[in-house]
Amino acid sequence: MAQKSAEPITSIEHIPSSEHGKGFPPFDPTTFASQFVWLVLVFGALYLLMSRIALPRIGAIMDSRRQSVEGDLAEAKSLKDSSDAAIAAYEKALADARGRAQALANETREKFAAEAEAARKELDAALNTRLTEAEQAIATRRTAAMANVHDIAVETAAAIVERLTGNAPAKPDVAKAVAGTLKS
Amino acid sequence: MDPIHQFEIKNLFVLTRIGGHEIAFTNSALYMVIALAVISALMIGATTSRALVPGRMQSIAEISYEFIANTLRQSAGSEGMKFFPLVFTLFMFILTVNMLGLIPYTFTVTSHIIITVSLALLVFLTVIVYGFKKNGLRFFKLFVPSGIPIVILPLVTFIEVLSFISRPISHSVRLFANMLAGHITLKVFAGFVTMLGAAGFFGWMGAVLPLGLTVALTALELLVAFLQAYVFAILTCIYLNDAIHPGH
Numbered sequence: 001m002a003q004k005s006a007e008p009i010t011s012i013e014h015i016p017s018s019e020h021g022k023g024f025p026p027f028d029p030t031t032f033a034s035q036f037v038w039l040v041l042v043f044g045a046l047y048l049l050m051s052r053i054a055l056p057r058i059g060a061i062m063d064s065r066r067q068s069v070e071g072d073l074a075e076a077k078s079l080k081d082s083s084d085a086a087i088a089a090y091e092k093a094l095a096d097a098r099g100r101a102q103a104l105a106n107e108t109r110e111k112f113a114a115e116a117e118a119a120r121k122e123l124d125a126a127l128n129t130r131l132t133e134a135e136q137a138i139a140t141r142r143t144a145a146m147a148n149v150h151d152i153a154v155e156t157a158a159a160i161v162e163r164l165t166g167n168a169p170a171k172p173d174v175a176k177a178v179a180g181t182l183k184s
Numbered sequence: 185m186d187p188i189h190q191f192e193i194k195n196l197f198v199l200t201r202i203g204g205h206e207i208a209f210t211n212s213a214l215y216m217v218i219a220l221a222v223i224s225a226l227m228i229g230a231t232t233s234r235a236l237v238p239g240r241m242q243s244i245a246e247i248s249y250e251f252i253a254n255t256l257r258q259s260a261g262s263e264g265m266k267f268f269p270l271v272f273t274l275f276m277f278i279l280t281v282n283m284l285g286l287i288p289y290t291f292t293v294t295s296h297i298i299i300t301v302s303l304a305l306l307v308f309l310t311v312i313v314y315g316f317k318k319n320g321l322r323f324f325k326l327f328v329p330s331g332i333p334i335v336i337l338p339l340v341t342f343i344e345v346l347s348f349i350s351r352p353i354s355h356s357v358r359l360f361a362n363m364l365a366g367h368i369t370l371k372v373f374a375g376f377v378t379m380l381g382a383a384g385f386f387g388w389m390g391a392v393l394p395l396g397l398t399v400a401l402t403a404l405e406l407l408v409a410f411l412q413a414y415v416f417a418i419l420t421c422i423y424l425n426d427a428i429h430p431g432h
Contacts (some may be wrong), residue, residue, distance in 0.1 A: 024188060025296075026364060031193040031212075032298045033205035038213035039302050042220050046277055049220075051269030054227035058249045061234050061242075068236060 153178045187371040191295050191364070211291045212299075219280040219293070227276070248276065252417060259421035263428050270310065271424070274303060275417035282363060282409035286402065294412075295363040297356065304356035307420045315427035326430040355419055362412045366405045373398045 025031070158174045161167075195208035227248070230241030238246055252272045256264050278294060285292025293299055315323040327344040328337070376394035380387040 025191040025193060026360070027297065028193070030206070031210065031296075033202070034195070034208045034210050035193065035212050035296060035298050036302055037207050038210070038216055039299055042213070042216040043273065043277060043303075043306075046220050046223060047269060047273045049224055050227060050273045050276070054224075054231065054245075055249065055269055055272060057231050057234065058227070058246055061231060061236075061238075062246060062249070064234075065236055 150175075150178065150182070153182070187368045187375065190291070190367060190371060193296075212293050212296065215281060215284055215291050215293050219277060219284060222284070223276050223280055248272075255414075255418055256421050256424075259418065260425040260428055264421065264424055267310070267424050270307075271417055271420050274307070274420055275413055278303070278359065278416050279410060279413035282413055283406075285363065285367065286405055286409055292363050292367055294359055295367060297360045300356035300360040301352070303359075303416070304352040307355065307423055308352040311423045311427040314424075315430060318428065319430050323427070323430050326426055330431070351423060355416070355423075359412050359416050362408055366401075366408050370398060370401050370405060373401060 154171070154175045157178055158169055158171065161169045161174070194211045195206070196210060196214060198206055198208040200207050226241060227245050230239070230245050233239075233242070235242055249272070252275050253265070253268060256268055256271050260267070281293040284290055285295065315326070319325075327341050327348065329340060329344065332340050373394045377391045377398065380391035380394070383390075
């Protein structure tokens with residue numbers, strides 16, 4: 001472009017003939033040798049740099065990353081497993097303790113229930129004994145009282161007969177008569 | 185304004201002459217060396233720390249590595265991984281010189297057919313040499329597809345041979361023509377902008393359209409620059425797959 005700026009270009013068609021004479025640059029064989037040599041040099045150098053240094057290094061970086069990620073995942077898994085095991089152990093201990101507590105509570109409850117039952121039975125027995133005794137006492141008293149009623153009735157009857165008739169009746173007769181009356 | 189001017193080879197200094205051929209350090213060679221420096225800085229410079237958690241540049245280097253490794257593994261299988269450095273170097277070299285060529289005032293190395301033909305022949309010869317070394321004469325099975333009636337077999341074989349031989353041509357011309365045409369188009373549209381701009385106010389108004397097109401074309405050329413490098417690499421993978429597994 002530099003040498004062309006001296007003569008101003010008015011249209012695309014008007015190109016200096018010196019430029020035209022060279023032909024189409026990509027098909028100019030005089031430049032092929034230089035380009036080819038430099039392509040071989042640069043491409044060869046690039047190939048060596050990539051295959052010897054860059055690609056193995058990036059491969060190693062990605063391998064080590066994959067390994068460390070896998071290692072971390074494995075460690076996380078083992079930690080999770082151990083925490084799961086701890087949780088399971090804790091829950092088992094809790095269940096055992098709960099079971100033992102239940103058993104203990106049941107045992108205690110039964111023991112106390114049995115004791116209470118025994119005490120109640122004892123008390124019942126004592127009360128029954130006393131009830132029987134009292135009933136016997138009442139029966140004795142009643143018999144005694146009934147006997148006294150008989151005596152009193154005989155004496156009263158004798159006294160009434162004596163007052164009415166003036167004669168004291170014979171005691172066995174009166175007793176017989178009272179007994180007959182009481183029976184009827 | 186000459187859209188062809190950008191492809192001129194200029195000798196920066198002449199090194200030697202071999203058999204009447206002038207060997208010079210040219211602008212093309214300069215951009216190859218720049219590409220070498222850029223790729224080395226990315227792939228070696230950015231990975232020196234070998235960080236477990238990569239930084240930005242190391243991420244780019246690792247993504248490039250994985251991208252090409254996956255492409256190669258998918259098309260040529262795990263056996264193809266022995267060609268990984270070759271495919272990777274091809275891809276990075278073509279991609280970098282394509283991208284460098286999109287910077288204004290730079291030179292596009294891949295816009296010269298000698299470069300793309302050399303690279304395509306490198307792949308072609310690698311396929312032939314490795315194909316015969318690994319498979320011996322069974323490599324010829326590549327040209328004889330199985331399950332074809334014997335009547336049309338000679339015709340099919342002829343077509344297969346022809347397509348095999350034309351591979352380096354299509355392989356190289358595709359890249360060369362894409363880069364050449366893209367840069368000529370860009371130059372022509374950018375040239376319209378300056379030509380119209382010189383024609384006063386209405387020229388300025390008219391220049392808006394080619395300017396917008398130049399911006400859009402630049403975006404398209406960025407895509408093409410990547411895509412052509414990728415296409416070159418994936419075709420290399422497919423051709424290498426033929427050398428590794430010649431049976432269809």
